[in-house]
Amino acid sequence: MSSRRDFMGMALGGFTALGSIGALYAMKKSWDPLPSVKAAGFTTIDLTDAKENEITTKEWRGKPIFLMKKSKDMKPHDRDIVVGEDRYLVNVGLCTHLGCIPSYKPAEKEFLCACHGGKFDASGVNLPNLPPVVPLDIPPFSISGTKMVLGGTGPEYEKLLADGLTRKV
Numbered sequence: 511m512s513s514r515r516d517f518m519g520m521a522l523g524g525f526t527a528l529g530s531i532g533a534l535y536a537m538k539k540s541w542d543p544l545p546s547v548k549a550a551g552f553t554t555i556d557l558t559d560a561k562e563n564e565i566t567t568k569e570w571r572g573k574p575i576f577l578m579k580k581s582k583d584m585k586p587h588d589r590d591i592v593v594g595e596d597r598y599l600v601n602v603g604l605c606t607h608l609g610c611i612p613s614y615k616p617a618e619k620e621f622l623c624a625c626h627g628g629k630f631d632a633s634g635v636n637l638p639n640l641p642p643v644v645p646l647d648i649p650p651f652s653i654s655g656t657k658m659v660l661g662g663t664g665p666e667y668e669k670l671l672a673d674g675l676t677r678k679v
């Protein structure tokens with residue numbers, strides 16, 4: 511009789527434990543961000559991570575983001591992100607022809623896309639008479655000091671869009 515009671519006790523304990531795990535799982539699911547929030551995908555990058563004439567690759571919404579500090583000998587461009595005296599390139603690292611990842615050639619100060627020979631200058635502008643017909647895209651951003659939030663849209667980004675210096679991505 512007592513062994514039957516033991517068995518019932520253990521079974522009841524087991525069910526209670528399973529129920530608790532289920533409840534914890536349900537609670538965790540309700541705490542996780544909604545898929546729409548995850549998809550909104552804000553990423554903060556610090557421009558001080560950038561190196562002169564060298565690409566640092568970040569990631570935003572699964573896309574590579576090229577970050578580079580422009581050296582003094584590089585031509586300034588209205589697409590540059592300007593903080594104080596410093597100029598930065600922040601571009602989506604996908605060729606605007608068919609989406610390959612271009613590589614940066616520091617000696618030439620150019621991006622070369624190996625897929626079909628596309629080239630972009632150090633401001634991310636496509637070189638003429640090659641397959642890409644538009645510059646590398648600039649991700650939406652807002653800026654505060656040297657911190658850049660990708661996925662937000664601040665006045666600097668709105669101006670780039672209004673001036674036709676990037677496409678909306």
Ligand code: FES
Pocket residue numbers: 605606607608609610623624625626627628641642
């Ligand atoms: S994908 Fe880059 S040149 Fe075609």
